[in-house]
Amino acid sequence: MWDKLLAAHLSDRPAELKKAKENGVKIVGYFPGNYVPEEIIYASGAIPLCLMHGGNPRAADVALSVVPQIICPFARSQIGERLLKKNPYYNMIDMLVAPITCQHLKKVAEIWEYHRELDIFKLGIPQQYGNAFEVEYYTDRLKVLRDRLQAFTGNKITDESLSNSIELYNRMRELLRKISFIRRTSPSLLSALDFVKLNHACCYADPAFVVKALDSIYQELKHMQPTAENNAPRILLLGPNLGYGDYTVLELVQAAGGEIVIEEICEGVKYYWHDVENKGDLFHSLTKAYLVDRVPCAFMRNSAKKRLDFALKLIKDFNVSGVIWYELLCCETYDAEAYLFAQRMEENNIPMLVLESDYTTAATGQLKTRIEAFIEILKG
Amino acid sequence: MIELLKLCGFEEEEIKSELPRIEKSFNKLGINAEDIERGKQRLKKYYDIELKGLRKVLRLCVKELVNAVLVRDEGDDKKVIYGFMSPGIDLIFTALVSKSNKVFPISQSWVFQIVVGCIFGKIEPIMEEAEKKWLKAGLVAHCANIKTLVGSLTLGLFPKPDLLVTTGFLCEAAPKTLDLLHELYDIPVWFIDACKDRESWEYPEPTDRIASLTAKSLRRLVEKIQEVTGVEITDGMLSDVMDAKDKLGDALGRLRELVESSDPLPLSPSHENIWMCLNSLTLSMEGIAEATEAINTLYGELSQRVARGLGVVEKGAPRVLAILPAGQTDPRLEYLACEVGIAIVALDTNSEAPYKKRSKDPYMRFGLQLQQAPLDLTLTRRIPFIIEQCKKLNVDGVLDRYHAGCRSVVADALIIKEAVKKELGLPVLVMEWENFDPRVYDHEQFRRRLEVFKTMMRKTLPEH
Numbered sequence: 001m002w003d004k005l006l007a008a009h010l011s012d013r014p015a016e017l018k019k020a021k022e023n024g025v026k027i028v029g030y031f032p033g034n035y036v037p038e039e040i041i042y043a044s045g046a047i048p049l050c051l052m053h054g055g056n057p058r059a060a061d062v063a064l065s066v067v068p069q070i071i072c073p074f075a076r077s078q079i080g081e082r083l084l085k086k087n088p089y090y091n092m093i094d095m096l097v098a099p100i101t102c103q104h105l106k107k108v109a110e111i112w113e114y115h116r117e118l119d120i121f122k123l124g125i126p127q128q129y130g131n132a133f134e135v136e137y138y139t140d141r142l143k144v145l146r147d148r149l150q151a152f153t154g155n156k157i158t159d160e161s162l163s164n165s166i167e168l169y170n171r172m173r174e175l176l177r178k179i180s181f182i183r184r185t186s187p188s189l190l191s192a193l194d195f196v197k198l199n200h201a202c203c204y205a206d207p208a209f210v211v212k213a214l215d216s217i218y219q220e221l222k223h224m225q226p227t228a229e230n231n232a233p234r235i236l237l238l239g240p241n242l243g244y245g246d247y248t249v250l251e252l253v254q255a256a257g258g259e260i261v262i263e264e265i266c267e268g269v270k271y272y273w274h275d276v277e278n279k280g281d282l283f284h285s286l287t288k289a290y291l292v293d294r295v296p297c298a299f300m301r302n303s304a305k306k307r308l309d310f311a312l313k314l315i316k317d318f319n320v321s322g323v324i325w326y327e328l329l330c331c332e333t334y335d336a337e338a339y340l341f342a343q344r345m346e347e348n349n350i351p352m353l354v355l356e357s358d359y360t361t362a363a364t365g366q367l368k369t370r371i372e373a374f375i376e377i378l379k380g
Numbered sequence: 381m382i383e384l385l386k387l388c389g390f391e392e393e394e395i396k397s398e399l400p401r402i403e404k405s406f407n408k409l410g411i412n413a414e415d416i417e418r419g420k421q422r423l424k425k426y427y428d429i430e431l432k433g434l435r436k437v438l439r440l441c442v443k444e445l446v447n448a449v450l451v452r453d454e455g456d457d458k459k460v461i462y463g464f465m466s467p468g469i470d471l472i473f474t475a476l477v478s479k480s481n482k483v484f485p486i487s488q489s490w491v492f493q494i495v496v497g498c499i500f501g502k503i504e505p506i507m508e509e510a511e512k513k514w515l516k517a518g519l520v521a522h523c524a525n526i527k528t529l530v531g532s533l534t535l536g537l538f539p540k541p542d543l544l545v546t547t548g549f550l551c552e553a554a555p556k557t558l559d560l561l562h563e564l565y566d567i568p569v570w571f572i573d574a575c576k577d578r579e580s581w582e583y584p585e586p587t588d589r590i591a592s593l594t595a596k597s598l599r600r601l602v603e604k605i606q607e608v609t610g611v612e613i614t615d616g617m618l619s620d621v622m623d624a625k626d627k628l629g630d631a632l633g634r635l636r637e638l639v640e641s642s643d644p645l646p647l648s649p650s651h652e653n654i655w656m657c658l659n660s661l662t663l664s665m666e667g668i669a670e671a672t673e674a675i676n677t678l679y680g681e682l683s684q685r686v687a688r689g690l691g692v693v694e695k696g697a698p699r700v701l702a703i704l705p706a707g708q709t710d711p712r713l714e715y716l717a718c719e720v721g722i723a724i725v726a727l728d729t730n731s732e733a734p735y736k737k738r739s740k741d742p743y744m745r746f747g748l749q750l751q752q753a754p755l756d757l758t759l760t761r762r763i764p765f766i767i768e769q770c771k772k773l774n775v776d777g778v779l780d781r782y783h784a785g786c787r788s789v790v791a792d793a794l795i796i797k798e799a800v801k802k803e804l805g806l807p808v809l810v811m812e813w814e815n816f817d818p819r820v821y822d823h824e825q826f827r828r829r830l831e832v833f834k835t836m837m838r839k840t841l842p843e844h
Contacts, residue, residue, distance in 0.1 A: 067791040068812070070521050070784055100577045103552060103787035113580055114759035114795065124577030126593065127548050127555065133596040134573055140589075141577070299552045301571040304559045332522055332787065333556045339514030340563055 002216040003194075006201055009209055014088035016206075020047060021092060026153050029093035031078070031109070032203070032241075033101045033297055034271035035125050037286045040142065041097065042207060043157045043165040044149035049089055050203035051096075052268055053081055054243015057359045066111060072328045073359045074241045074267065075104035079111060089204065095119040095152055097145065102240075102299045102333065105267070121148050128301040129292050139287045146283075159282060166278045166285070168207055175214035176202070176272035182218075183261050184318050185226045186234065192260035193250045200244045202270050232259040233378035236314055238341065239326040240298065240334040242268035249326050249355060252368050258375040262318045264311055266297035298333040304340055311341070315350060322351045322378045324371070329358040351377060381406075384416050387423045388442050388499075389435030402442070405449035409537055411500055419500045426498070426650050426711040428692075433678025434651065437658050438499075440671060444661050445491040451484045452539035459609045460541040463487040464529055465554040466572060467753070468594075468746045469545060471625065472602060473662040475617040476609065483609045488538055489529050490657040490708075493816065497528075497709025498653065506531035507817060514560060523785030524817035525708070526557045533561065540567060543608050545601060547572035549594075550755055551788045570604055573597040578751065580760040585735050591747030598743045618742035624668045628659070631675040636730055638682055640773055644691025645723040646682050649702065650711035652727055697723040698776040698837040701769055703796060704755075704783055705729050710818035713781070713826060720830040722837075726773055729754050733765050759792060763799045770804055776837040777806050781813035807836040 017027055026046040030036040041048035053059065059080030060073040066083070067076060081090040098109030100122055113120045124141045126134035146157050176199060182189050190198075198217070202210050235258050237249070242265045253260050263269050274293050277285040295310045296303040314320065323345055327334045338354050345352040353374040357363055381403065385395050406416075423429050429438075451460055461476075463469035464487065473485035497503035510527035511517045513534060532538055544567050546554045558569040575593055602613050632655055639647050658671055689695070702724045706714050717724050732752040739745045750756060757765060770778065778800050782793035797808040809829060814820040 066794060068782070068784070068793060070790050071787065100575055106576065107787070107791040110759045111791065111795065114763065120579075122577040122579055124575040124590075126573050126575055127552070128571055128573055131573075131596070131600060133593065137575065137589075137593050298556065301548070301555050301573075302559060302562075304556075304563055330520055330787075332520060332553050335516075335520045335522070336514045336553075336556050336560055340560055343564075 002213045002220070006198075006205065006210070006213045009205055009213075010201060013204060013206075014092070017047060017088070017092055021094075026094045027092050028095045028097060028149070029089070030097040031099055031101070031105050032267040033099055033105070034266070034294065035099040035101055035290055036097050036123055037142065037276075037290050039162060039165040039169050039276065039286065040146055040157065041149060042168070043161040044146075044153045045155040046095075046149060046153050049093060050270075051078060051081075051090060051093070052200070052203055052244045053077060053087060053090070054241065054268065055246030055248065055359055056080075057361065059084060060359045067107070070330050071107060072104045072241075072330045073357070074243050074328055075108050077243065077359070078105070078108045082112070082117070093118065095121065097121050097123055099123045100125050101297065104331070119152065121145055125291070127299065135287055135292065138291050139283050142283050142286055162282050163278055166276045166282065168211060170275040170278065171211050172202055172207060172214065173272040173275055175211065175218050176270065178218050179214065179221060180262065180272065182221050186319065187226055187230045187232060188259055188261050189221050189224050189226060191254060192237065192263065193247060193254060196242065196247070196250060196263065196269065199270050200268075203244065231379060232257055233321045233375055234259055234261045234319055235378075236261070236311065236318065236320045236323045237263040237265065237326060238311055238323055240266050240331050241328050242326070244268070246357075246359070248357070248364055249324065249367065249371070252364075252371045253324065253375070256368070256372045256375045258371070258378070260324070261320065262314050264295070264307070264314060271295075298337050304337050307337075308341060308344055312348065315348075320350070322353070322374065324374070325352055325354045327354070327356055329356050381416055384420050384423070385442070387420060387429050387435070387438075389432075389437075389439035390442075398446075401450060402446050404453070405446040408449050409496060410505070411496070411502065415500045415502055422499055422501055422711075426648070426715045428647060428651070431678055431681045433674050433676070433681055434654070436674035436677065437654055437671065440661055440663070440667070440674070441491045441494050441654070441657055444486065445488070445495045447484070448486050448488045448491070448538055456482070458482055458484040460539060461485040461605065461608070462538075462541045462544045464489055464544065464546045464558070465525070465550065466545050466547050467549055467750055468598065470660050470662065471618055471621045471742075471746065472598075472605065472613060474621045474625070474664065474668065475613045476605070476611055477662055478621075478664045479613070479617070480609065480611045483611055486662045487660045489525065489532075490660045492532060493528055493709045494654060494657045497818065498711050501710075501818070503528065503709045503818060506535065507819070509535050521784045523551070523553050523783075524814050525785070526553055528709070528816060530557060530561070533565070533567075540565070543568050543570055543605070545570045545572065547574055549574045549576075549750060551786060553785075553787070570601060572601055576756065576758070578758055580758070583761045584733060585737050586748040586751035590751055591739075591744050594747035594750060595741065595743035598746065615742055621665070621668075622742055622745060624665055628668055628672045628675065631672045631679065632659070633731075635675055635679050635682070636726065638679060638686065640725045642686045642691070643723075644689070644695040644697065645693050645718070645725060646685045646691050648692045648715055648718050649706055649724040649727070650714040652706035652714070652730075653708050653711070656705055656708075692718045693721055693723045697721050698834055699774065700724045700777050700779050700837075701766070701773055701775045702727050703766070703778065703780040703793075704789060705815060707818070708816050710821055712818075712821050712823070713813075716823070716826055717779070717830055720827060720834055722779075722830060722834055724779065725775065726769070728766055728769055731769070733757060733761060755789060759795060762792065763796060766796060767799065767803050770800065770806065775806065777833060778808045779811070779833070780808055781811040783815040784812050785814055785816070807833065809833040
């Protein structure tokens with residue numbers, strides 16, 4: 001039932017946001033990658049929206065009038081969604097918080113800034129965090145973000161409002177984590193497509209509503225028993241990006257008889273493995289959770305080994321028999337890492353398939369053939 | 381070989397004493413007799429080797445490459461440190477070599493690209509080697525600068541270093557490459573931290589916030605280098621190096637001003653990559669003085685050329701500002717522009733955006749300066765800076781050959797074109813390009829495009 005309510009909520013969400021805007025509420029967009037603590041935005045009384053539409057070739061194509069094809073299709077989509085003026089979320093934001101992460105998304109923010117399209121805050125992310133001055137840099141930027149949001153919304157962000165916000169988002173992360181753990185059963189009680197859509201809903205839906213929905217779904221799932229064993233190979237999906245709407249690979253794997261049981265994606269899957277400590281200096285807690293304790297994306301220094309170790313842990317915890325590495329064309333850091341991961345997976349006797357997409361439908365046939373062959377191999 | 385070395389500014393006596401080492405290093409690099417013949421031809425064709433100042437600079441480049449190749453073969457136990465895509469590391473390296481001969485720090489890719497790429501035209505096998513690893517050819521468009529590093533290291537052309545340093549001032553491909561070199565080949569690596577989060581209202585002055593991150597991170601690097609080498613580097617040493625480097629920078633600036641302001645153009649832009657390399661060489665304090673003297677010599681020689689009205693293109697040729705540095709492994713495109721009759725008078729990367737802030741702390745001084753480098757400016761400042769340069773140089777067009785492998789600059793290309801057209805009405809030729817991969821060079825296609833560009837400039841602009 002809750003999945004239907006959530007779908008209805010998302011369908012009504014643009015109208016709801018429009019109304020909130022008319023009532024003076026600010027809508028603050030931010031780019032994915034899990035380096036922007038939306039808790040701060042929410043505590044300011046603004047509505048946070050994670051801009052992460054992807055998979056639509058039209059949006060990626062239309063951006064070619066602004067940037068060359070070597071910019072990845074997801075980053076181009078962010079430009080394209082604004083140019084097409086059809087996506088309500090992209091056209092209603094009052095401010096953008098742009099985390100300085102990968103070159104591609106960084107450039108999108110720069111281009112929007114250059115065209116003076118909206119108020120932009122660049123959230124500097126030091127690319128390593130082994131030194132106190134690097135950690136402080138990020139914390140300071142978070143505090144500047146707080147000040148900027150206070151001025152922008154006219155609302156003071158108090159310790160109490162921030163703490164309440166952290167509590168809400170911690171609950172969201174906890175529920176996503178619990179639902180994710182339920183997927184360890186065989187066969188999984190929730191398809192990857194359903195889980196990713198649920199995860200993606202967290203980026204656009206009202207957080208309080210989504211927490212209720214997740215709780216209800218979790219209650220329902222935890223009392224369910226897996227059906228009889230199937231022989232679907234259990235797969236880990238790795239890669240840089242899975243945009244809202246970029247579901248082709250998930251659908252093809254499912255159709256081919258495979259089962260993606262866990263995802264490790266930098267941009268496009270809301271990170272839920274760690275909570276934010278809700279006591280003491282809350283900005284310190286946010287820094288710890290969003291920069292230090294988390295699994296770093298590939299643009300961070302010394303990140304390959306940490307992500308690899310985490311992937312191997314997921315493989316063990318989720319009883320995975322194969323890895324699909326899904327990257328977007330022209331994503332140079334993940335493309336480089338794919339080489340290392342493939343070697344290490346081979347050493348661990350885990351078959352790995354590398355797929356690339358530029359969102360064009362022309363590539364789907366080839367993806368399908370390769371996925372089917374891979375799943376046949378996994379089935380033995 | 382001897383003729384080649386003479387073309388590169390070596391004197392008889394030095395050739396006699398250094399020849400065995402040079403031959404040994406060239407053998408290691410796979411440079412054979414045929415390559416040396418080609419090298420002589422390319423030097424004569426693409427470079428003004430009759431200029432004594434240029435020959436002096438080429439000599440410094442060849443010497444540095446030879447030393448780098450042989451560093452582990454010559455019996456001593458020097459600590460070897462490589463810098464890659466690390467602006468500012470040359471300052472630390474100069475301080476190191478000025479104090480100790482037990483350390484060999486070098487940003488070897490630059491000299492490797494100039495000597496093996498530009499002079500011998502033999503960089504392709506290195507690219508192909510890297511493409512057998514993770515830097516595959518094709519649509520991903522991995523930067524070929526990185527391919528030269530990976531290819532040369534995995535082929536064993538340079539010894540495994542005790543430390544390999546990079547930063548992410550410009551890109552994250554370089555740090556990712558080091559991340560993999562560490563994981564796959566156990567090479568000790570170090571990263572200078574950086575953050576490009578400058579906001580539009582923070583221009584035109586550099587921000588203390590970003591400079592401070594750079595400064596602190598550089599201090600950590602120096603601590604690490606001290607740990608690896610046992611050599612102490614003081615703030616005073618770095619300040620002295622920066623002062624000396626400023627003099628070299630001033631000499632280069634004077635040279636460039638002469639080139640920019642002369643008609644006909646007195647020197648081909650194919651030399652630009654050599655000046656860039658010169659700035660990155662690991663020179664001792666004496667070496668910096670020698671390099672400065674070489675540039676001053678060149679200035680004198682070019683002044684005479686200008687006084688006699690001589691040039692490499694016809695007088696009145698359309699004047700062009702080129703975006704991004706000259707081809708780093710291949711001088712042909714810049715040379716072709718001259719052949720077609722286009723005067724590339726300057727590169728946008730030659731000058732930094734002006735600023736007033738100063739610091740006595742050498743690390744902060746560098747952190748402030750770095751932010752004003754054209755490629756470190758975000759679009760809101762980079763575009764106006766390019767427009768200012770076009771006006772100052774009174775150019776007739778802009779050649780925007782964007783380095784496709786570099787995500788940091790690639791997205792600016794079309795926006796630069798629109799802005800220059802809109803604000804100045806100048807023609808802009810946008811060319812997809814790879815600054816480090818000679819395989820992209822297509823003589824006929826480039827010639828045709830440059831000829832059309834020249835015609836466009838003639839049509840849109842008037843009386844010079």
